[in-house]
Amino acid sequence: xxxxxxxxxxxxxxxxxxxxxxxxxxxxxxxxxxxxxxxxxxxxxxxxxxxxxxxxxxxxxxxxxxxxxxxxxxxxxxxxxxxxxxxxxxxxxxxxxxxxxxxxxxxxxxxxxxxxxxxxxxxxxxxxxxxxxxxxxxxxxxxxxxxxxxxxxxxxxxxxxxxxxxxxxxxxxxxxxxxxxxxxxxxxxxxxxxxxxxxxxxxxxxxxxxxxxxxxxxxxxxxxxxxxxxxxxxxxxxxxxxxxxxxxxxxxxxxxxxxxxxxxxxxxxxxxxxxxxxxxxxxxxxxxxxxxxxxxxxxxxxxxxxxxxxxxxxxxxxxxxxxxxxxxxxxxxxxxxxxxxxxxxxxxxxxxxxxxxxxxxxxxxxxxxxxxxxxxxxxxxxxxxxxxxxxxxxxxxxxxxxxxxxxxxxxxxxxxxxxxx
Amino acid sequence: xxxxxxxxxxxxxxxxxxxxxxxxxxxxxxxxxxxxxxxxxxxxxxxxxxxxxxxxxxxxxxxxxxxxxxxxxxxxxxxxxxxxxxxxxxxxxxxxxxxxxxxxxxxxxxxxxxxxxxxxxxxxxxxxxxxxxxxxxxxxxxxxxxxxxxxxxxxxxxxxxxxxxxxxxxxxxxxxxxxxxxxxxxxxxxxxxxxxxxxxxxxxxxxxxxxxxxxxxxxxxxxxxxxxxxxxxxxxxxxxxxxxxxxxxxxxxxxxxxxxxxxxxxxxxxxxxxxxxxxxxxxxxxxxx
Amino acid sequence: xxxxxxxxxxxxxxxxxxxxxxxxxxxxxxxxxxxxxxxxxxxxxxxxxxxxxxxxxxxxxxxxxxxxxxxxxxxxxxxxxxxxxxxxxxxxxxxxxxxxxxxxxxxxxxxxxxxxxxxxxxxxxxxxxxxxxxxxxxxxxxxxxxxxxxxxxxxxxxxxxxxxxxxxxxxxxxxxxxxxxxxxxxxxxxxxxxxxxxxxxxxxxxxxxxxxxxxxxxxxxxxxxxxxxxxxxxxxxxxxxxxxxxxxxxxxxxxxxxxxxxxxxxxxxxxxxxx
Numbered sequence: 001x002x003x004x005x006x007x008x009x010x011x012x013x014x015x016x017x018x019x020x021x022x023x024x025x026x027x028x029x030x031x032x033x034x035x036x037x038x039x040x041x042x043x044x045x046x047x048x049x050x051x052x053x054x055x056x057x058x059x060x061x062x063x064x065x066x067x068x069x070x071x072x073x074x075x076x077x078x079x080x081x082x083x084x085x086x087x088x089x090x091x092x093x094x095x096x097x098x099x100x101x102x103x104x105x106x107x108x109x110x111x112x113x114x115x116x117x118x119x120x121x122x123x124x125x126x127x128x129x130x131x132x133x134x135x136x137x138x139x140x141x142x143x144x145x146x147x148x149x150x151x152x153x154x155x156x157x158x159x160x161x162x163x164x165x166x167x168x169x170x171x172x173x174x175x176x177x178x179x180x181x182x183x184x185x186x187x188x189x190x191x192x193x194x195x196x197x198x199x200x201x202x203x204x205x206x207x208x209x210x211x212x213x214x215x216x217x218x219x220x221x222x223x224x225x226x227x228x229x230x231x232x233x234x235x236x237x238x239x240x241x242x243x244x245x246x247x248x249x250x251x252x253x254x255x256x257x258x259x260x261x262x263x264x265x266x267x268x269x270x271x272x273x274x275x276x277x278x279x280x281x282x283x284x285x286x287x288x289x290x291x292x293x294x295x296x297x298x299x300x301x302x303x304x305x306x307x308x309x310x311x312x313x314x315x316x317x318x319x320x321x322x323x324x325x326x327x328x329x330x331x332x333x334x335x336x337x338x339x340x341x342x343x344x345x346x347x348x349x350x351x352x353x354x355x356x357x358x359x360x361x362x363x364x365x366x367x368x369x370x371x372x373x374x375x376x377x378x379x380x381x382x383x384x385x386x387x388x389x390x391x392x393x394x395x396x397x398x399x400x401x402x403x404x405x406x407x408x409x410x411x412x413x414x415x416x417x418x419x420x421x
Numbered sequence: 422x423x424x425x426x427x428x429x430x431x432x433x434x435x436x437x438x439x440x441x442x443x444x445x446x447x448x449x450x451x452x453x454x455x456x457x458x459x460x461x462x463x464x465x466x467x468x469x470x471x472x473x474x475x476x477x478x479x480x481x482x483x484x485x486x487x488x489x490x491x492x493x494x495x496x497x498x499x500x501x502x503x504x505x506x507x508x509x510x511x512x513x514x515x516x517x518x519x520x521x522x523x524x525x526x527x528x529x530x531x532x533x534x535x536x537x538x539x540x541x542x543x544x545x546x547x548x549x550x551x552x553x554x555x556x557x558x559x560x561x562x563x564x565x566x567x568x569x570x571x572x573x574x575x576x577x578x579x580x581x582x583x584x585x586x587x588x589x590x591x592x593x594x595x596x597x598x599x600x601x602x603x604x605x606x607x608x609x610x611x612x613x614x615x616x617x618x619x620x621x622x623x624x625x626x627x628x629x630x631x632x633x634x635x636x637x638x639x640x641x642x643x644x645x646x647x648x649x650x651x652x653x654x655x656x657x658x659x660x661x662x663x664x665x666x667x668x669x670x671x672x673x674x675x676x677x678x679x680x681x682x683x684x685x686x687x688x689x690x691x692x693x694x695x696x697x698x699x700x701x702x703x704x705x706x707x708x709x710x
Numbered sequence: 711x712x713x714x715x716x717x718x719x720x721x722x723x724x725x726x727x728x729x730x731x732x733x734x735x736x737x738x739x740x741x742x743x744x745x746x747x748x749x750x751x752x753x754x755x756x757x758x759x760x761x762x763x764x765x766x767x768x769x770x771x772x773x774x775x776x777x778x779x780x781x782x783x784x785x786x787x788x789x790x791x792x793x794x795x796x797x798x799x800x801x802x803x804x805x806x807x808x809x810x811x812x813x814x815x816x817x818x819x820x821x822x823x824x825x826x827x828x829x830x831x832x833x834x835x836x837x838x839x840x841x842x843x844x845x846x847x848x849x850x851x852x853x854x855x856x857x858x859x860x861x862x863x864x865x866x867x868x869x870x871x872x873x874x875x876x877x878x879x880x881x882x883x884x885x886x887x888x889x890x891x892x893x894x895x896x897x898x899x900x901x902x903x904x905x906x907x908x909x910x911x912x913x914x915x916x917x918x919x920x921x922x923x924x925x926x927x928x929x930x931x932x933x934x935x936x937x938x939x940x941x942x943x944x945x946x947x948x949x950x951x952x953x954x955x956x957x958x959x960x961x962x963x964x965x966x967x968x969x970x971x972x973x974x975x976x977x978x979x980x981x982x983x984x985x
Contacts (some may be wrong), residue, residue, distance in 0.1 A: 075839070084928070251549040255661050393679075438797050524973055530737055535939075539736065645958075
């Protein structure tokens with residue numbers, strides 16, 4: 001019995017020693033900690049932080065986490081109340097609202113009211129809560145933008161030429177869009193693809209949601225106040241039917257993710273794509289020789305009565321921990337970071353449109369980016385959350401099935417209304 | 422008194438495992454159970470007690486039910502095809518065939534590969550325009566069989582299944598290999614002396630003595646199929662529509678995308694109970710044999 | 711007669727080789743991609759790179775901070791696997807051969823752990839670590855990781871232990887061995903194939919883990935190797951050639967562990983009753 005106990009205790013002791021020896025005591029504590037998920041800008045941000053240290057003596061440590069990690073980390077740290085001083089926000093108002101309600105992020109309005117005007121209003125609006133916006137959050141601004149973007153159509157000039165289309169005249173109306181699609185298909189070119197397998201498909205129909213329903217009715221339907229059927233949503237989904245019948249979707253579009261579509265576009269395998277301004281940098285990396293492409297605003301559909309508004313707006317933005325020990329210093333740093341010289345450097349090196357509207361000089365960034373910039377004031381500022389998050393899933397899946405010809409727009413709208421009751 | 426000390430001695434063997442379990446498993450398990458009776462989004466403080474509502478909703482949820490059905494289909498396919506191939510490979514490799522050492526190493530490469538690589542490769546294989554599968558069909562003059570494998574509602578689930586089975590063979594393979602090692606060599610020798618053929622040896626020695634291993638592999642296979650997550654996301658993300666939704670993916674989405682954490686935990690409990698019953702049945706069945 | 715045997719032999723070899731090729735193909739693709747240049751990854755789809763960019767490996771190692779992450783992963787994987795092997799073999803032996811109060815309840819409790827997928831288990835786990843004051847420490851990572859591997863290991867080992875003939879134990883007891891010696895001298899060595907298998911399984915999952923590491927650690931110097939891979943996956947764009955070089959670097963140790971462990975999956979029982 002003693003020998004047995006002795007042996008087991010021995011093993012436990014050895015294990016403990018091994019484990020204790022590998023415990024590290026941690027490094028010297030850093031003043032401000034910021035978590036972010038901007039992989040390709042990690043070095044850039046750290047360079048800027050080093051610059052700031054030389055200027056002010058304040059240490060800022062950027063820590064990079066990626067995608068799922070960030071979401072998981074924030075959740076866990078929020079529950080354990082060990083959030084960092086600031087982090088790059090994930091998602092938009094819908095996700096932010098919960099963090100705000102849980103008291104994890106700071107209402108920044110009193111701190112930034114003197115300099116928030118450097119950002120376009122409709123951008124700041126995307127991270128600002130008001131009294132009647134449907135979220136139950138104390139009104140105020142909860143995020144500081146770092147960069148902006150928007151999404152429009154892009155087309156391959158060479159493939160247009162090949163199909164007998166004028167490479168300098170992209171489609172301006174919906175009818176032209178469909179006609180161009182037919183001509184491309186006739187020339188043996190795959191006309192269009194985008195990421196319908198994920199969120200990107202939703203963004204493509206958003207301009208037409210606004211155009212057909214108008215902002216008021218669209219948001220009312222999303223909040224469940226009126227049905228999508230009554231709002232006339234079937235007409236929006238019918239556009240997909242028109243594209244499908246014209247043979248515009250490249251095979252596999254229904255479950256394609258955006259990077260795959262981008263790859264096809266950069267390799268000249270599809271003629272048109274719906275994508276964001278950040279794609280310029282993506283295409284450059286995928287195929288540096290790919291230069292002959294341009295941007296066009298979603299073609300106007302004469303049958304729709306309202307103005308089309310495009311998805312876009314805030315890209316990366318910072319939120320501040322309500323319980324941070326260094327609130328003032330953190331906000332000071334972010335103010336410096338979004339000043340014109342830093343934003344210019346940021347935009348030049350990362351191909352993202354800077355949030356600070358005083359920095360935008362498109363001539364240094366290339367013709368495509370300049371064209372994207374023009375669209376910034378047609379970006380929508382408010383999209384209400386769906387009453388039931390499942391509705392959005394149903395819409396995404398529904399669009400996939402419409403493209404495959406296996407569901408009708410009426411069916412999908414019916415299901416959406418069922419879910420959003 | 423002797424007996425009592427004896428039992429305590431025995432108990433000591435389990436104490437380390439118990440200590441870990443109590444510290445790190447009980448609390449999350451308890452929380453999961455507790456949360457299943459609440460409506461909670463996972464972040465804010467409002468948790469509303471809803472009793473059994475989450476459980477009742479689960480039975481009425483068509484997407485959840487479809488994901489369970491898909492889970493069973495995946496399990497069935499894996500049990501039959503994946504494990505047969507793994508078993509066959511294990512027997513062949515174990516029989517001292519030329520190159521066995523070489524094969525043992527190569528067959529475990531798929532499980533070692535990261536999800537990124539496996540996801541990318543299979544997406545490439547199934548790509549409707551530039552993929553290897555459709556390309557092969559072209560070469561073999563079978564072009565009318567070409568499909569958009571991952572986007573087509575008829576082929577999406579099978580395509581995902583094949584990709585996951587391909588990666589899973591290695592795991593079953595080494596379990597079978599380990600199982601084969603515990604069959605004493607002299608049993609085969611003795612039967613050979615008695616004039617048994619390869620098939621007789623297979624059915625009267627190998628299979629019965631492998632029953633335990635077969636049971637372990639079955640339970641782990643069903644577990645793997647029901648908890649499949651990492652490969653589905655890059656391939657189809659549950660689509661087209663909800664065709665390739667699987668239980669673990671549903672739970673993940675409800676918890677983190679739909680902010681229905683309470684509901685997700687109820688789904689986990691239901692899944693756990695289902696798997697527990699299935700495993701129990703398998704364990705008891707084997708003992709009856 | 712000989713022709714028939716030869717034909718089935720050829721068939722068998724054909725089957726084995728074709729399956730082996732499907733297993734090797736991704737590895738070849740990984741290595742081929744890792745040697746391509748950035749734009750070549752998206753334009754050249756063949757397995758043969760146009761140029762051999764070996765510097766991708768150096769770039770991947772330095773940009774991915776691998777010297778730190780690699781060391782960490784080695785420490786974690788070894789400690790975790792060691793911990794799991796010791797704890798689970800002890801427990802599995804007890805479940806297989808010994809009797810004690812609540813034996814069945816405890817065993818089924820362990821089984822339950824294996825079967826319930828807990829969404830976001832890392833959240834309550836992290837809260838617990840904070841309460842214990844061991845968040846952002848190596849121990850705070852290693853201990854829960856040991857725990858997560860216990861259920862499946864105990865399940866597999868118990869079955870294999872039960873298969874070992876009782877006679878061997880009985881003769882050892884007659885020779886004067888205590889319970890622990892039976893465990894140490896007989897059960898452990900004879901179950902080596904099963905133990906090697908769980909070493910392989912657990913080493914693989916410990917090496918590939920990244921969620922608990924990301925949640926637990928805020929000190930980048932304690933991060934494991936998976937963290938290094940994320941640098942190459944941009945928000946909008948992935949540098950596949952560096953990612954594949956990094957992935958190849960991270961896959962190598964696991965292959966080595968597998969190579970060294972798999973040779974223990976051999977027959978340990980030649981004669982049951984003879985001995």
